[in-house]
Amino acid sequence: MTLLKAYARKRESDLFNICSYLLRSLKVNFTSRGLLDALEDHIEYPSLLSVKDTLFKYGIASDAIDKGTYSYEVFETPFICSIQQEDWPDAKFTIVTVAEAGNIEYLDPLTDKPVHIPVGDFEKIDKHVILLLDTTAPKHETNLAENRKKQRDSMLAGRVSVYLVLAAVLFAAGHILTHTAGLPAWCGLGFLLSSFLGLLISSLLIWNEIDTHNPFIREVCGGKSRKLNCHAVLSSSKASFGGISWSVWGFAFFAAFFCTQLLFPAHPGFMLIWSALSLLTAPYILFSVYYQWRVIKQWCPLCLVIQVVLGANALIAGCYLSDSPALPGSMEPYHIVVTVLAGLSFLLLANTAIPELRNARDGRTYEKKWKKLRYNPEIFQALLDKSDSVTVQANDLGIVVGNPHADNEIIKVCNPYCGPCSKAHPELEQLVKNNPGLKLRIIFTATGDANDKRTPVVAHLLAIQQKYGSEAVRLALDDWYLASDKDYKAFEQKYPMNGALEEQQEKIQAMRNWCKDMKIRATPTIYINGRELPDSYRVTELKNFF
Template structure:
């Protein structure tokens, strides 16, 4: 099967997009950042092998089949498939087939659409990939990762609106008369900044999946790239996307720190003065380029709404002196200029980061090509395990690979490393040895959990001990009091266990192991070039 899969490697880079949509359809909750990490780091990316290994990594049962277009009707849905469109290969998803109608994921438009069975058959390449969703096992860190990421995103999304609301209420309490107008105008500026940020990010990475989904070429009249890459998308060498970002950013800064009454009198007038740009942009998109950019149209709608607010605030304009008007306008222009200078310096840095991402993908491939892992491993320092009294786990006598891992019971990175080693062992890819780093000094915080785990190892079978190790690192998150509630300390031979702890501690000192986790493969130190979670690529 793998040989067959490896032949299917020349695809457009739409794997992350397709796998993300496929997970949604299959009701499997895996954060997209984890999808990107696992698939982009795969040495066979972008190929079907990287998709297969991704699902295998989560212990999700899968199968690949080669049904004809007629056999598809019998039901393989949802499934990942291969399509050939205009001579190019893409990954896609078949969601359903009802009669003569196929609902599939268009890899170019980034949306689901219906097409006739005959039309789909012209693209279909006779391969489907299916999974058994009931076999899904979540990564233990997934929930925490998603929660942290969601919290940070939520903070960024609500901070400015909350700040605007608080300032508006404060001004209202102090006698301000334009609180509602102030709130609406600034909220529009905030939305404008979000849209303008998307346009700036396009300059950084125009292949971003989200950008392509929102602003891809969904029909002949919608094409953001055609608009943003045209000559009319800049003024005197300055991109309008940058101007929009600086404009809305400066409006928010001046709006938050300025007097609300004065602000809502002056800046709707400023918005009215720049409204001719709206006519220019709409004319240029509709008549010259003959394509529409959804983000650009959104910006024009916000600018128009802000300009219309002038007709509410105009009766107050006579109360503003020319000097005050000039002062606010000068601060606005100065703020915009500083933001623009910062933008010019930051965009190349972010572009370099995106470039590094692509270089890293190539580097990942090189690391595992032509036995690169094993050749690199043999150049590393080797150690002897003679006289080391470690814990030995051997589930597959036909496997030649032995991984030795040195762990500290209170090391977070050890928790992650142990998890990956445990998965490889359970899948029969490796046998492994475990060294628990601690002294027998009762003041050593590592001593109690190490003594406890060794006592469990002596009194119980391998399965029970490995479950205890899993619970220590994952379930109880290295909390000893919670751990002993489930795993009471058995009767122990104190001398026997202390001798083993001393043996492991002496070996660590002799081999100058000062950091954990430290990993050895067949006695050779794992190179810093490779992380523990990448071992799955070497052993597969």
């Protein structure tokens, strides 16, 4: 498997693969970016719960059950389960597409291709927890156009950077072949390509120092092989020199090497310097191979590739120096200074960046653990129980969105002209839409006075609910809160109410009295089942509890 293929496969998890396979089979429009973000942003990722909640966003309801003694054929396909081969360190998720006639067809988590095996063989690797799927009403991805644009821009940015580097290499190679003749030209081309390859491999070694557990790095470094283990070699006692790891030394060496070859292709002065350096570093090949073979007794595939590159450089250097005996006069102090400064700069950059990048990775890990604790329902409920409670009943007040008979209720106290209230509206509406057991009660702070600009808007919304019902007022709320300009005249023309507005004064006054009794001082004020939302939580976080 090539590095590019390994990267393309390992950058996405088995969870992503089964979800994308299912969505494609159902002809659901989605983006890889949107699906991957939905999975990885889940506080329980990677888990069956993260798959369940992610698929729900695409209109696919699901329920996890214990297979027990039931036959696979009694379950409607497709369904999701986890399997584990004997040589796998952990279980992986798969999707079963066919279960009939004593055979099972499932998506191989390693190859991402359908596999047919007998039921008995599948039974041996199955973990017996099945996620049943309701695929009758799938829906396309929310914000599909926006996500497609972001994904396209991200891919374009990545490809452009790769194309620019390749173009620079090709331009330098072309310059060498058109401005230099004979063996020096081929030696210059060899140095250019070998330094480029060395930079790529040493960058992977740097990546290994930052994130040892990255699936792509683990695959490149030998996967499940006991003899191939980059981490064992790179974390050994001899894996550093002068307090700096050999990975950093190698990166600085090849980065400076490549930059000088790119900027000064086949220049005699720089060719001489790098020829000398290539010969000086050649003994390191013997040290590295012996240390891995006889001391560690494990091999680092990336390190071995680096040794091959260093060996090729030594051969190129020998050929170049043997063909150019008069070259020492072409080397000037300028060439030495540029080489030294470039090497030191990359050495300092890598040595400084690695701890910062490692801390950033650890920070993301700790953040996920913190969110898992923060979004624990028991902790959230304990904090709710300590917050202020609703002391005045609000059963007949305001506008109700969602199932009026739902067990759970969110009260939103708001001002129709309040900016934060407008931002909270779509979040709460989506929450209610996705949870039939949740209702939203909206109570307004309007005074009912004629000179209060809030009064006509609130009266209008109440009149719409009274005359047309909950679905009409939900659409009217969207029109009002999602509008960038709160223009009541335009709203009034779209929803003509005639004399129904005057009938709402009593309702407005009742809401006003409730707000006074509850001592509402700011909007929006949110209550969850009669308890005020703690200050440390935001409306956008409520989706983690409902």
